[in-house]
Amino acid sequence: DAGITQSPRHKVTETGTPVTLRCHQTENHRYMYWYRQDPGHGLRLIHYSYGVKDTDKGEVSDGYSVSRSKTEDFLLTLESATSSQTSVYFCAISRTEKDNEQFFGPGTRLTVL
Amino acid sequence: KQEVTQIPAALSVPEGENLVLNCSFTDSAIYNLQWFRQDPGKGLTSLLLIQSSQREQTSGRLNASLDKSSGRSTLYIAASQPGDSATYLCAVSGNQGAQKLVFGQGTRLTINP
Numbered sequence: 001d002a003g004i005t006q007s008p009r010h011k012v013t014e015t016g017t018p019v020t021l022r023c024h025q026t027e028n029h030r031y032m033y034w035y036r037q038d039p040g041h042g043l044r045l046i047h048y049s050y051g052v053k054d055t056d057k058g059e060v061s062d063g064y065s066v067s068r069s070k071t072e073d074f075l076l077t078l079e080s081a082t083s084s085q086t087s088v089y090f091c092a093i094s095r096t097e098k099d100n101e102q103f104f105g106p107g108t109r110l111t112v113l
Numbered sequence: 114k115q116e117v118t119q120i121p122a123a124l125s126v127p128e129g130e131n132l133v134l135n136c137s138f139t140d141s142a143i144y145n146l147q148w149f150r151q152d153p154g155k156g157l158t159s160l161l162l163i164q165s166s167q168r169e170q171t172s173g174r175l176n177a178s179l180d181k182s183s184g185r186s187t188l189y190i191a192a193s194q195p196g197d198s199a200t201y202l203c204a205v206s207g208n209q210g211a212q213k214l215v216f217g218q219g220t221r222l223t224i225n226p
Contacts, residue, residue, distance in 0.1 A: 031211055043157075043202070043216040050211050058213060090156060094212045099164055102147060102204075102212050104157040 003027050004105035006091050012111045019078040021108050023091030025071075031094040032074040033102070034058075034066065036087040043090065049074055081112045115140045117205055119217035127225050128195060134188040134220045136203035141181050144209050148177050148188050149202040151219070157202065161188070193224045 003026035013019050023032060034046040035058075045058030047066040055066050063085060067075045078085055091105040116139045126132055136146070145164050149157040161170045161177040163186070169178040176189040190197055200221045204214040 033212075033214075035214075040218075042218040043204075043214075045213055045215075048211050048213065056211070092157075099145065099162055100206070100209070100212045101159055101162045102214060103159055104149075106156045 004091060004093060004103065006089075006105040006108050008108060009106065010109045012113065013081055014113050015082055016080050019081050019110065019112075021076045021089055021091075021110070023074040023076070023105060025074075025093050027093070028071050029093040029095060030071075031096070031100075032068065033092040033094075034064075034074065034076045035090045035092065035104075036060065037090060037107075038087050046076065046089075081110075083112050086110060086112045115143075115205060115207060115215045117203060117215050117217035119201075119203060119220050121220060122218065123221040123223070125223040125225060126193060128193060130193050131189065131191050132193055132222075134190070134201050134203075134222070136186040136188070136217055138184045138186075138205050138215075140207065141184050143181060143205045143207055144212075146177075146179055146186050146203060146205045147214065148175075148186075149204065151200045151202060153200075160201075190222075195224045195226050198222055198224045 005024045007022045033048040035043045037043045044060045049055045049068045065077045089108045094100045147162045148160040163179045174191040179186045200219040202219045204216040206212040
């Protein structure tokens with residue numbers, strides 16, 4: 001257990017509404033990540049962070065923004081949700097003291113109607 | 114662009130058999146390779162991480178090997194049990210810092226009692 005929690009765990013929303021997903025870690029790891037998992041595409045990186053206020057884009061960043069104002073929290077925002085953003089979202093951290101082994105949170109299932 | 118392939122997509126074997134799951138990647142310039150397990154509706158559990166300079170890692174009944182030059186890794190499961198039934202994912206990273214993992218689509222393993 002890497003001390004990663006995600007909230008909410010499930011959310012149903014409507015097209016065009018803003019949505020924010022939260023990832024919280026308890027161990028002060030520098031690197032944090034957001035992935036989405038879809039049938040037929042597997043897991044794909046959305047955004048990642050390498051420190052407070054330091055973030056960068058991943059493979060599928062269009063339509064998403066992130067923020068990290070504290071070491072322990074990494075927020076993923078869908079400014080205007082679309083049906084194509086229906087997915088399961090996973091947050092992860094890297095343990096640099098363990099060869100950068102990556103550990104994942106429990107996931108958030110988001111449905112955009 | 115790095116691509117990761119896992120074949121077969123699904124595998125069903127009787128309990129007690131030894132089995133091998135395969136992972137291949139197109140760009141041999143990787144930093145590390147990680148194997149995960151995912152149970153239905155759950156998050157990812159890290160099983161093994163192999164650094165690019167290593168040939169194999171072992172944990173209990175699991176052994177992962179890496180042949181970076183040929184772009185291949187295998188996950189060997191000894192004396193399989195019904196509790197091993199899950200989807201197994203491999204992922205590679207090309208970065209020492211931020212671990213931007215590229216995932217395969219997984220092998221769904223079923224162990225029949």
